[in-house]
Amino acid sequence: MPLPTPATTVESPHKPRTRQYREDLNGLRGLAIALVVVFHVWFGKVSGGVDVFLVLSGYFFVGSLVRRAEAGGSLNPLPAFKRVFVRLFPPIAAVTFLTAAAALVLLPRTRWAGLADELTAVLGFFQNWQLALTSSDYLAADGSVSPLQHLWSMAVQGQFYLVAIAVVLVVASCVSRTRPELLRPTLTLVFGAFAVASYTYAAVMSGHDQAWNYYDSAARLWEPSVGALAALMLTRWNITRVRAWPLALKTALGIAGLASILLCGFFLDGAEQFPGPWTLVPTLAAIALIVSGAGNKTWTAQVLAHPVLSQLGSFAFALYLVHWPILVFALVVTGRPEAGFVGGTLIIAASLAVAYGLRMAVEVPIERDAPARRPILLASVVGAAVIVTGMFGWQAYVGSQSTGQRAADTLDIPTHPGALTLTDGVSIPEASMVPSIFDAPLDLPITTLDGCISDFQQIDIVTCTYGDVNADRAIALAGGSHSEHWITALDELGRSNGFRVDTYLKMGCPLVAGESPTVSDVPDCAPWSSAVLDRLAATTPDFVFTTASRPSPDGPGDVTPEAYVEVWHELEQSGIQVLAIRDTPWLHHDGVPYRAIDCLATATSADHCALPRADMLSDINPAWEAIAELSNVQLLDLSDGVCGPDLCRVTEGNVLVYHDSHHLTASYVRTLTPELGRQLGSATTWW
Structure with missing residues (x-):
């Protein structure tokens, strides 16, 4: 499942808001994470919230890169890589460290080796390939499922960020000095080609090898690329044109998008059908909400901008990280196949509390460049090193206890x-x-x-x-x-x-x-x-x-x-x-x-x-x-x-x-x- 972009990947809601800030899209992020959590905990299904995150990540991230390039920002990719690392890595490292500690207490030692492989894959941003090679199914949780299985999508999103940085900076370096007006058209062609090629590949693979297709970065690339296209094409001039659309048209577009996202998880089986052709439903629904809310505030934009959804969107990233391990460990402790209504309610409440704590303890100090920023970054790197060292140590022990032969x-x-x-x-x-x-x-x-x-x-x-x-x-x-x-x-x-x-x-x-x-x-x-x-x-x-x-x-x-x-x-x-x-x-x-x-x-x-x-x-x-x-x-x-x-x-x-x-x-x-x-x-x- 793709990660919700941290609230400050483009623009922090805690900073002074400019006219580019979209409160409705922050609320859309909140709605998406709510769907993800609810469908995981109570329905054991993959919801359309997954794909909304991918579209929004492409929209926000590529839009931010292009604005920097147009403003004459540095074309050195290292600062962009650093920003991605600083935003993503510390929260992920904190959650993997806490998950590893909980696993040592709650899981049998026969499961530690597999979890150790996943820990390394998560921290190295390649877990999607590790799970694809082991053919893991991403369906309902129970006590036998990995508490880190959901983080495969972090690898997909991180890989897209690296591709986007490279593409934008290469194109910008080629056209910025001679024909700067060609920057957006050229990037539109590049990301459009990515979207078409990736969508075609996903459609073909969905009928051939769905288990691989679900995790494959190549099959997922078209979704954030569609978001990138929206960012490239929705310029100030185009927003002015959108303002001129009849309000009824924009409202209808927004209602169709919102209804599609809300109902997607009930009518589509994401684990079996995404990222194939049916993924167009949540993807285009997200685009509909991006476009219909641009310029004037439609009814759906006002609903999404509600303080509850907006606040939820501000720590969607943290909530995504913590809800799955809390669910899995709760099922391990209870020994039940599903959470049930009461148990699920408690799991969701615990997830909200832990996610809010993670945001305030890790994300906010980093966003605000607080004095704790450097110690947090150092602790995340040291914690990751401890995890990797422990993984190699345990794998060595298992190797010493195994004959390596078929008995x-x-x-x-x-x-x-x-x-x-x-x-x-x-x-x-x-x-x-x-x-x-x-x-x-x-x-x-x-x-x-x-x-x-x-x-x-x-x-x-x-x-x-x-x-x-x-x-x-x-x-x-x-x-x-x-x-x-x-x-x-x-x-x-x-x-x-x-x-x-x-x-x-x-x-x-x-x-x-x-x-x-x-x-x-x-x-x-x-x-x-x-x-x-x-x-x-x-x-x-x-x-x-x-x-x-x-x-x-x-x-x-x-x-x-x-x-x-x-x-x-x-x-x-x-x-x-x-x-x-x-x-x-x-x-x-x-x-x-x-x-x-x-x-x-x-x-x-x-x-x-x-x-x-x-x-x-x-x-x-x-x-x-x-x-x-x-x-x-x-x-x-x-x-x-x-x-x-x-x-x-x-x-x-x-x-x-x-x-x-x-x-x-x-x-x-x-x-x-x-x-x-x-x-x-x-x-x-x-x-």
């Missing part, structure tokens, strides 16, 4: 029997848990390491072969990551029993028929599944191995979605047999997922991380009823190898069961191989 490759079954303690009654010797809490994220299926699974945005089918690659008998492993995590056992069984395993896998996408938004929210899941079913009908493997159930969305236990059953019907019509395996439990507390390693990092006993089996699995496999009219489906159920009679634990037989909140470690699946082999042999009659 499944070297697992010693006699000392680490894992699931065999449940399925075969093997005794548990004294040994440390494998993988460790620091090695767990590395204990992944070989298909992930080989790149043999389509990612969230990829619609192309990726196929690899495991097991006995030369065998005639074939099992097609198809579906999402919950099909994928069985590859460790299937690969071993294939090599020892003479069958190959052909994989058809896509992240977050179980094999479904038709549109199934309740099963998967991955946009390309349905077309990808359809293409896989066509491929399976053409290749006719002996069996298709896929999941048979998933957690119930309405309560305890698990269910078999109708979309799965439709797939089995289609495969039956193609003459293909199905091996449908019951899904493994997903770890969560009251709807909030938690990682096994996070729980183990703070729990006094591994049993404290366990969940009642009755909450995770229905008494009877729900797929039995679903296959009553099907003759081509054989059910596999390894629930007794994952859960005991009463509890589903996160560690069994000295082996960690989950590498996150719902995917089995490759090591644990290795220990499930004998039981899967028994059930698979019976179902296929191959051995």
Whole structure:
């Protein structure tokens, strides 16, 4: 989410106001931050306030640069860079330092390494790229979300400022002495080209890779560029012309803009649609308010200039910085998936209080060049240095505690029997848990390491072969990551029993028929599944191995979605047999997922991380009823190898069961191989 520009980026409301000062636009900034906070806290959505900030940042910042250049100011870029640093860095450094301190107290140590990476990325103004590379989703907050995730947009805005400084100063140096009247026209052409190219890129990428597109600076550049164009074109002469417009026209334009901004978050899904074409709604709405309020005060300009909105706009930057970590840490403490009305009200009140304190303690002394200005700047730099030093220190410690290898490759079954303690009654010797809490994220299926699974945005089918690659008998492993995590056992069984395993896998996408938004929210899941079913009908493997159930969305236990059953019907019509395996439990507390390693990092006993089996699995496999009219489906159920009679634990037989909140470690699946082999042999009659 883009940062609201600090109130003094162009002109401080505490300084004498000139006729260029727009109280209504300061109020628009206040309205935008109000929408951001309210939609985050109470609705778990991205609002149009995000894009209003980007437009205003381009409008104010480029307008300020151009006025300086026209007034004959220095063309040395260093003072401009310094002004940006002084305005942005101290508040950001203060919030990151306080967030890091709170994280040390409230978050398990298994989350510190990821947070350390984000701290460095925030302070280095490149967090948007760090999050894009890790495919983080910016949706509703809960206790498992990073308290710094919202600051990726600070990087986008900071990057735009640097580009704008370079562009304005280069153009100004070229034309100021010879043809100064060409400064605005030339800059209008440059920023217009930026806007067109960036908008086109964003529109294309929104249908190709939305997760990357959301964070990509290139896809966001058009929004502040549109604001820059407004600043370049709204000269005093043009404002005079705007004054001559009929008041009814300007009022209608302002009302349309204000209504669009207020309603945007209710009707558009910013996380899925921005910064693509639908972003024109809040962007053009902001431009409408900029233009309609120029010169004469329209009704909407008077509303936006209300003292409440204006005051809120004066510390919008601070409020943006603090509201998200306060929300996330509140959910960590309460353990709830959402704040609720009362809790949300308290979070908003706390955010307002902390933001006001941050503004008065950090921003105001810097703006007014108070005696405390230099100590504040020094403290921000020292605090940032402490954060970065601590990050490298912790990363070094984690590295010393990690083997850096996939534990499944070297697992010693006699000392680490894992699931065999449940399925075969093997005794548990004294040994440390494998993988460790620091090695767990590395204990992944070989298909992930080989790149043999389509990612969230990829619609192309990726196929690899495991097991006995030369065998005639074939099992097609198809579906999402919950099909994928069985590859460790299937690969071993294939090599020892003479069958190959052909994989058809896509992240977050179980094999479904038709549109199934309740099963998967991955946009390309349905077309990808359809293409896989066509491929399976053409290749006719002996069996298709896929999941048979998933957690119930309405309560305890698990269910078999109708979309799965439709797939089995289609495969039956193609003459293909199905091996449908019951899904493994997903770890969560009251709807909030938690990682096994996070729980183990703070729990006094591994049993404290366990969940009642009755909450995770229905008494009877729900797929039995679903296959009553099907003759081509054989059910596999390894629930007794994952859960005991009463509890589903996160560690069994000295082996960690989950590498996150719902995917089995490759090591644990290795220990499930004998039981899967028994059930698979019976179902296929191959051995």
